[in-house]
Amino acid sequence: MIKLLIRHKRLLITALLLLAVFLTYALNLRNKEHANPLERGVMSVIAPIAGGGAAVSGMFGDVWNNYIDLLEVRRENVVLRKSVQRLNERIVAGNEAVMANARMKALLDLKVTLNAPSLAVSVIGEDSSAWFKTLVVDRGSSDGLMEGMPVLAAGGVVGRLVKVAPNSSRVLLLTDHASAIAALVQRSRARGVVRGAGAGRCSMEFTVKDDDVKVGDAVVTSGIGGVFPKGLPIGEVTMVKKGEYGVFQTIEVRPTVNIANLEEMLVLFRQPNE
């Protein structure tokens, strides 16, 4: 018997193991919803290890996903940057068009109110010297321009043409020292000559002391001399000084037109001696 057992030891052990497993399974069938002590022990031991494993796995997963996302974000970023740049360019162009439209509209209104043929010109250059105040515009004698023609902007007088080339001209601004425009104070009709004083300022000369001039008075062209039509706004009186001696008063005039920001202007086709 012992010999038989020894001979079939492996088979017997396997059968006993199978029987034990079967019995375990059979005995636990009724108690399938509750964990037995063995299960509880195994679960208690495995749970932290499984948790750690899950965390590590999650971490590697996150790193991988983030890396993939980063590559995608980088590509997307390049596309979005280009898109933002394109949209910004469109916004700037749109704003520029709106502002140009407003300027052109103001210029057109001026053109309608003036009873004389005129030509719109654009500024293409400024004076390179600190002491002279001239602008270069994009039209010249081939467009019918001539020296002495008055130049206006939406706000009023800008100056007059001085040097005309076939495709460009120079405008002597009313703030240049060489500029002189016959003018009168709109309210009191006091006469004088508006001269350039540099640095965006003008002065009104040869206005006698007895004439009534106050700060804030509008100064307009008088039409004398025939260069500028009568009644165009030149500027506003900012300072009046009547000295003790002398015949004339000192008047400072601020031009109505913002000379520093001129872009488009109108040249009147009016001969100086017309």
Place this chain on the structure above:
Amino acid sequence: MITYLKVTGWLLAAILLQMTLLPRYLLDPFQPNLILIMVVYLGLKLPHRFAGLAAFSLGVLQDSFSGIYLGLHAFSYLCIYTLLSQLADRLYTDNRTLFVLVVFLMTMVGALLNLAMLLIFSASNGLYASLLPALIPQALVNALIASIVFNIPLPAGEEAR
């Protein structure tokens, strides 16, 4: 020949900058006068028989783009060039400080010459009121730019002669 081409190239670059970019982006008294600096350079370091003509031409070019008096800058630049070319042999022209100082002084001399010409021959009353306050800032800016220009390897007098 290459030296003349180099000098011409620098002069053209100075003129273009002076006429286009500088007036657009820099405020009035702080615009450097590159043409004047080039005239001082010609007078001090390149006193050649054609350099006087170049100084005069630079002045005429500047007058064509600036102000309404053709010949004003041409006269003052030619005066400056003549004065400097006479002094160049007696000065140590390789000294940067001297170059900067001469540019500073010549800015003043040029402006005063222009002012005298305008006051004598034109009806620009009160021009000095614009010119004098801008004189020192412009001279300082020119001196600053001159110190930078001095570092540029421009052709020296000996090789041009």
